[in-house]
Amino acid sequence: xxxxxxDRLRERFPDAVQRVLDQRGDLTVWVARDRVHELLAFxxxxxxxxxxxxxxxxxxxxxxxGGDPRFAVVYxxxxxxxxxxxxxxxxxxEDDPVIATATDVWKATDWFEREVYDxxxxxxxxxxxxxxxxxxxxxxxxxxxKDYPADLRWRLVRPDDLVNEISPEExxxxxxxxxxxxxx
Amino acid sequence: MxxxxxxxxxxxxxxxxxxxxxxxxxxxxxxGQAAHAGGRPVAPRAGRVSIERFAGEELDELTEDPLSEExxxxxxxxxxxxxxxxFRIKCWLDGETIVKAIPEIGYLHRCFEKMSExxxxxxxxxxxxxxxxxxPFLNNVGFAMAVEKLxxxxxxxRAQRIRVILGELSRVMDHFVCIGTNLVDLGxxxxxxxxxxxxxxxxxxxxxxxxxxxxxxxxxxxxLMRDVHDTFDEEVRGLLETLPRYIDDVDRLITKNRIFVDxxxxxxxxxxxxxxxxxxxxxxxxxxxxxxxxxxxxxxxxYDKFDWQVPIGTTGDVYDRYLVRMEEMRxxxxxxxxxxxxxxxxxxxxxxxxxxxxxxxxxxxxIEGMVAHFxxxxxxxxxPAGEVYSYTExxxxxxxxxxxxxxxxxxxxxRCRAPCFAIYQNIGPTLEGCMVSxxxxxxxxxxxxxxxxxx
Amino acid sequence: xxxxxxxVHPGGEPGGWPVDxxxxxxxxxxxxxxxxxxxxxxxxxxxxxxxxxxxxFMSVVSAHYDLARFGAEVVRFSPRQSDMMIVAGTVVDxxxxxxxxxxxxxxxPKWVISMGVxxxxxxxxxxxxxxxxxxxxxxxxxxxxGCPPTPEGLIYGIIKLQEKIQRGEPSRFQEIRxxxxxxxxxxxELVAT
Numbered sequence: 001x002x003x004x005x006x007d008r009l010r011e012r013f014p015d016a017v018q019r020v021l022d023q024r025g026d027l028t029v030w031v032a033r034d035r036v037h038e039l040l041a042f043x044x045x046x047x048x049x050x051x052x053x054x055x056x057x058x059x060x061x062x063x064x065x066g067g068d069p070r071f072a073v074v075y076x077x078x079x080x081x082x083x084x085x086x087x088x089x090x091x092x093x094e095d096d097p098v099i100a101t102a103t104d105v106w107k108a109t110d111w112f113e114r115e116v117y118d119x120x121x122x123x124x125x126x127x128x129x130x131x132x133x134x135x136x137x138x139x140x141x142x143x144x145x146k147d148y149p150a151d152l153r154w155r156l157v158r159p160d161d162l163v164n165e166i167s168p169e170e171x172x173x174x175x176x177x178x179x180x181x182x183x184x
Numbered sequence: 185m186x187x188x189x190x191x192x193x194x195x196x197x198x199x200x201x202x203x204x205x206x207x208x209x210x211x212x213x214x215x216g217q218a219a220h221a222g223g224r225p226v227a228p229r230a231g232r233v234s235i236e237r238f239a240g241e242e243l244d245e246l247t248e249d250p251l252s253e254e255x256x257x258x259x260x261x262x263x264x265x266x267x268x269x270x271f272r273i274k275c276w277l278d279g280e281t282i283v284k285a286i287p288e289i290g291y292l293h294r295c296f297e298k299m300s301e302x303x304x305x306x307x308x309x310x311x312x313x314x315x316x317x318x319x320p321f322l323n324n325v326g327f328a329m330a331v332e333k334l335x336x337x338x339x340x341x342r343a344q345r346i347r348v349i350l351g352e353l354s355r356v357m358d359h360f361v362c363i364g365t366n367l368v369d370l371g372x373x374x375x376x377x378x379x380x381x382x383x384x385x386x387x388x389x390x391x392x393x394x395x396x397x398x399x400x401x402x403x404x405x406x407x408l409m410r411d412v413h414d415t416f417d418e419e420v421r422g423l424l425e426t427l428p429r430y431i432d433d434v435d436r437l438i439t440k441n442r443i444f445v446d447x448x449x450x451x452x453x454x455x456x457x458x459x460x461x462x463x464x465x466x467x468x469x470x471x472x473x474x475x476x477x478x479x480x481x482x483x484x485x486x487y488d489k490f491d492w493q494v495p496i497g498t499t500g501d502v503y504d505r506y507l508v509r510m511e512e513m514r515x516x517x518x519x520x521x522x523x524x525x526x527x528x529x530x531x532x533x534x535x536x537x538x539x540x541x542x543x544x545x546x547x548x549x550x551i552e553g554m555v556a557h558f559x560x561x562x563x564x565x566x567x568p569a570g571e572v573y574s575y576t577e578x579x580x581x582x583x584x585x586x587x588x589x590x591x592x593x594x595x596x597x598x599r600c601r602a603p604c605f606a607i608y609q610n611i612g613p614t615l616e617g618c619m620v621s622x623x624x625x626x627x628x629x630x631x632x633x634x635x636x637x638x639x
Numbered sequence: 640x641x642x643x644x645x646x647v648h649p650g651g652e653p654g655g656w657p658v659d660x661x662x663x664x665x666x667x668x669x670x671x672x673x674x675x676x677x678x679x680x681x682x683x684x685x686x687x688x689x690x691x692x693x694x695x696f697m698s699v700v701s702a703h704y705d706l707a708r709f710g711a712e713v714v715r716f717s718p719r720q721s722d723m724m725i726v727a728g729t730v731v732d733x734x735x736x737x738x739x740x741x742x743x744x745x746x747x748p749k750w751v752i753s754m755g756v757x758x759x760x761x762x763x764x765x766x767x768x769x770x771x772x773x774x775x776x777x778x779x780x781x782x783x784x785g786c787p788p789t790p791e792g793l794i795y796g797i798i799k800l801q802e803k804i805q806r807g808e809p810s811r812f813q814e815i816r817x818x819x820x821x822x823x824x825x826x827x828e829l830v831a832t
Contacts, residue, residue, distance in 0.1 A: 024333060024572050052460050056573075056601040060588055065596075076573055076586065076601070080460060080476060087573060108463025111609045119297075134290040134638055135768055136733035143298060143767050150295070150302050151765050156732050174276060174284045175255065263687060263737055265716035270689045270734060291734045292689055295766035310763070317691035361694065380701035387698075398691060398787055635690055 002027040005086050008048050013039050018091075028087045036090045037100040043077055043086070044105050051077040051086065054102065057112035059092075059120045063146045069093040071122055075102070092122055101126040119144035255283060260623065262291040268365065268627055269634025273611070277620065285615035285623075287608065292634040300598035304564030305331055306405055308598065313399040315600060316636040318361045319354035319579040321347075321390075324403030329484070330574035330585035331405045335567055337539060343407040343532040344485040349420060349523045350393070350402065352516040356427065357386050358579030358631075359467075359509045366506070366628030367438065370447055375434045382430040389419050405565055406540040407533035420524050424517055431513055439507070448502035452614060452626045459500060463606030466581025468630060471508045472500030478577040490522045502629040539565055564593030573601075580604050580631055602636040671807065678722070678748065679804040680710040682797070685721035687741060690728030692755035695787040704790040709797055718744040723800070725793075726777075729757035730770045742777045750810050752796055753779045756786050778811035 006020045009029055016035035021028040031039055043051040056076040063070050069091040078085050092099055101124040102109040113124040114133040121142035123130060132139065136156045141148050261272040270291035276284040296315065300308045312327045313320040325347050332339060339347075364379035387397040393412055394402040402409050438444050454464075456474040469476055477494045479487040495511035497504030533540035537556035546553030569591035575584040581603030588597035607630050615623060684706075686696050700706045700714060715721040718741045730738055742751070753773055756762040759782045761771035773779060780803065783796035804810075809817070 023570055024336065026571070026573055028571070054463055055575075055582065056584060056586065056599070058586060058599045058601075060597050065590060074586070074599075076584070080474070083481065085573070106463070107461045108606050108609065111605060112463075115605075132290075134293040136290065139732075139768070143295065148767070150298050150767060152767050153732060153769075154767075156736055262734060263716075263741055269693075291731060291737075292729060293731055293733065293768045294690075294729055294764050295768050298766055299764065314691055317694060361697075377702050380698060381703065384698065384701070384703045397789065398695065 002084075002086075005029075005049060005084055008046070009039065009043075012042060012046075026087055027085070028089060030089050030091070033090050033092060033099055036088070037102065037105070040075065040077075040088065040102050041105050043088070049079065049084075050081050051079045051084075052106075053078040053080055054106035054108045054112075055085075057102070057109050057116060059116045059122055059144075061120060061144065061146045063094075071097060071120060073099055073116065073122060097122040098125055100124070103127055118142070121145065258620075260620075262288075268369075268632060269637070271608070271632065271634060271637065273615070273623065275615070275620065275623075280619050280621075282615050282618055282620065282623070285612050287611050289608070289634075290638055293638040294635070296600060296639040297598055300595050302594070304593050305567060305595060306565060308595070309403065309405075310399065310401045312600075313401050314635055315602070315639060316358070316579055316583070316604075316633050317398065318633055319358035320398060321350050321354040321400055321402060322358075322576065322578050323583065324401060325351050326574070326576040326578060326583045327585050328403045328405050329576060330572060330587050331565070331567060333574045334570060334572040334587055334589060335405075335539070335565075337406060337534050337536065339407045339534055340530050340532065341528045342411075342530045345523055345527050346408060346412060346532065347403065348485050348487070349520050349527075350390070350400075352520045352523075353386050353389070353420075353423070355516050355579055356513045357383055359513050360430075362579075362628070362631040363434065363506060363509055366625070367434075367444075369624045369628050370444065372438065372441075372444065375437060378430050378433050382427050385423055385426060389416075389423060392416075392419065404533070404540065406536065407531070411532045417524060417527070420520065424521050424524075427517060428514070431510060435510060439510070445503060447621075448506065448625055448629070450499075451502045451622050452500075452618070452629070454500040454614070456500070462610045464581070465603050465606070466578070467508045467512060468500070468505055468607055469581065470494065471497035471504035473498055478575055478582055482575070484576065487519075490519050492519050492522075502625050505629040566591070566593055567595075575601070578603055578636075580607065580633070580636065600636075600639055602639060604630075604632050604637040608632050608637060672805075675805050675807050679801040681713075682709075682711045682723040682750075682801070683713045683715050683721040684711050685716065685718055685724045685741070685745070686714055686727060687724055687738065688727040689730060689734060690757065692727035692757070692787045695790060696725060696727045696754065696793065699790045699793050704794065706794065706797070709794065709801070711797060718742070719746060721745065722748060723750045723752065724777075725752045725754050726758040726773050727754040727787075729755075729762060729764060730773050730776075731768050732770055733768070735770055735776055738773065739776055747812070748810055749812060750780045750800055750804070751777055751812075752781045752783060752793075752800060754783045754793055754796070755788055756784055759784060762786060778815045780811045 002022050005027060006022075006029065010017045010020070013031070013035055016032045016039055017029060018032060019030040021030075043049050054075065055078050057073070059071050059073045061071055071092040071094070073090045073092055075088040075090075076085065077088065090099060097120070099122060101113060103113065103124075103126070110127075110129075111133060113127055114129065114131065116122050117124065117130055118132040118134050119142055135143060136154075138156050139154045141152070256277040258275050258277060259272065260275060262270040272288040272291065274286045274288065275282045294314070296311055299311055303311070309324055309327060312323040315323045360379040360383050364376040367373075367375045390400050390402075391397050393416065394400040394409060454472050456469075456472045459469050459472040460474060464472070465476065465478075473496055475494050475496050480494050492515045495508045495515065497508050537553070538560070541547075541560055542553040542556050547557045548554075567587075567589045569589055571586070571588040573584055573586045575582050577583070582601070583603060584601030586597075586599035586601065587595060590596040611626070611630075615626070618626070686693065688696055698704060700712070706712060711723070718724070722745065724742060724745060726738070742749075751773075753759045757764065757769070758773050759779075761769050763786075765771070770776070781796045781800045783793055785792050788796070
């Protein structure tokens with residue numbers, strides 16, 4: 001089963017699949033960063049794979065182990081119809097911590113990617129709302145990085161801006177939507 | 185900005201509101217909810233209509249209510265009377281209808297993943313208790329299973345069976361609070377008292393087993409903290425007698441209750457494909473019609489040997505979620521009954537002194553025991569290098585732990601895949617078009633537990 | 640009523656009750672005792688529940704442990720209508736301004752019970768986002784340890800608060816305010832001279 005998934009991915013993306021590991025019953029596929037969006041879309045839409053569930057998006061910081069690239073963004077995918085699971089890992093370097101978003105493939109990746117940004121500082125290009133989600137807005141630094149001390153706190157001073165959170169264009173769209181709801 | 189075109193004349197007013205005459209009859213406030221073409225009820229624009237009534241003719245610039253074009257911004261939470269955790273929804277309201285909602289979380293971000301990197305493997309178990317604090321033992325089991333998968337050890341059958349029994353009772357506990365608090369928010373306080381009585385009885389059992397009512401930390405890597413006490417069997421059977429009565433009581437009061445049905449049927453209906461795309465798991469997904477339960481699809485600990493069923497709903501609305509949870513509680517109690525009927529004998533910990541502490545007489549009388557105890561206390565369990573993703577059915581859905589180990593006594597990375605996180609994601613788009621009072625019903629039915637949501 | 644005869648005069652500036660330096664008449668002393676008895680016997684809690692301790696608080700108000708026996712049945716989620724804030728659960732840095740806001744809206748006299756170790760000292764979360772105790776921000780009268788405290792423990796804490804009120808002791812809020820005013824007055828004097 002795991003072999004089938006690995007073969008299919010390697011067959012379709014021979015240059016993007018860097019490494020395949022099968023440990024303790026889990027299949028891990030290392031993928032190159034530039035092809036990852038295409039590969040994830042393929043995982044979802046392909047008839048053989050049908051990974052319709054994106055269970056988790058997270059990241060690991062390999063700095064103390066001397067990892068190069070420093071970060072790895074990890075996607076856990078699950079297929080409801082076939083019952084297969086796969087872990088897709090993508091290396092992201094420290095000096096250019098950007099990767100393409102997967103929100104257009106699965107809506108589930110929305111907040112998971114925001115959390116990865118909050119905790120590791122990896123930006124997801126194309127994400128509709130790339131902002132911190134767990135830590136407060138005056139928090140500086142990225143907490144789960146290995147060089148961030150565990151007990152370094154930041155005091156929250158500035159209250160958040162409730163009313164102006166939406167941009168004027170968005171506000172127009174919201175008002176127009178409200179209008180339309182009543183004028184039919 | 186003035187919406188001159190959109191003024192509702194008396195002739196255009198929604199059908200269910202009586203059409204007022206020309207002589208200024210007072211507008212009936214609070215009545216008349218016309219069904220929108222899309223099927224969602226919308227509130228009448230009371231302010232605008234009454235201004236027009238007083239003006240008599242077309243609206244004048246001077247008599248126009250300057251506030252009528254502004255949307256009302258309200259902030260629900262993070263400290264709010266609804267009996268849920270700390271999360272915040274900023275709503276832009278038009279009358280009673282929400283036109284935009286932005287959720288905000290992180291008000292209970294207690295840095296579980298960072299704490300896991302600074303503590304030893306077995307020291308993380310109390311932290312896992314506090315993730316989904318309604319059913320703490322299920323989180324213990326999830327984490328312990330993940331470490332055992334990474335180490336490649338299998339726990340003895342007695343430990344597996346006790347984990348199943350206490351896990352299912354914890355699941356019943358979780359659903360008790362979920363339904364109880366949901367009903368309190370809808371105004372039905374009695375059921376909350378009923379369910380908390382049931383919860384107290386489960387607490388008594390857990391206190392007898394592990395010493396703590398809620399945060400049991402009873403699961404351990406390699407098995408359990410200690411064996412169960414002598415009267416465990418009788419107490420569990422006693423619970424199996426009394427708990428169904430609480431479920432029946434609430435069932436009789438609520439399931440066919442007109443008010444409850446009106447408030448919950450059709451609210452926040454979601455299709456199965458949509459739910460899967462948003463990453464939903466657990467009772468909320470099953471209410472949408474997708475029969476995905478980790479215990480059935482990827483069984484562990486003999487769940488495939490018990491005779492039980494997975495309840496699924498049809499529309500995924502709040503009412504279906506309530507029904508799914510009620511039936512799940514009954515199924516859980518049936519599993520407990522089957523599990524306690526043939527509880528195997530034997531040890532509750534794996535026979536490896538590098539994982540489970542040696543018995544005290546070995547510690548005091550043998551060199552090997554003493555050294556093993558010393559190493560366990562000072563260095564902790566040594567987990568071989570590697571990574572694993574292990575998943576169990578938590579109270580809310582697939583609770584996954586992704587562990588990365590570098591071979592030492594402390595984890596390199598612990599990632600908790602919280603089911604609530606995925607479930608709560610789409611609350612922003614789905615609340616558009618709902619009423620404020622629906623928000624309360626929806627939040628209760630999703631069973632958002634802030635400890636798990638924010639970790 | 641079983642109250643002690645030697646009533647300690649409330650120090651500092653009692654919340655709303657005028658300070659009378661003249662020798663106490665029997666009537667005034669009894670009135671203060673009665674007021675304190677009434678205050679202690681009808682504490683309206685504001686459960687500022689964030690985490691697991693909030694569930695234990697729910698158990699305390701539920702049928703088995705029944706906080707209503709102690710007069711604290713009326714749980715009011717509005718700070719304007721309550722006089723005792725029970726902070727149950729971890730307060731993180733993001734939640735801190737909200738805690739402050741809610742506390743400031745409470746009317747005097749007001750007391751705070753810090754329930755659980757997370758609210759008292761941060762618990763075992765010595766982390767980048769967790770407040771190491773709510774007394775960084777609000778004055779606390781009673782600390783109830785436990786993770787979570789057993790319902791008996793919380794009830795004991797509330798009884799201790801009731802005893803403190805009945806003794807006529809100033810709340811921690813009044814003490815801190817008196818200290819700050821004294822310090823302010825001293826500074827004014829220094830500046831003036």
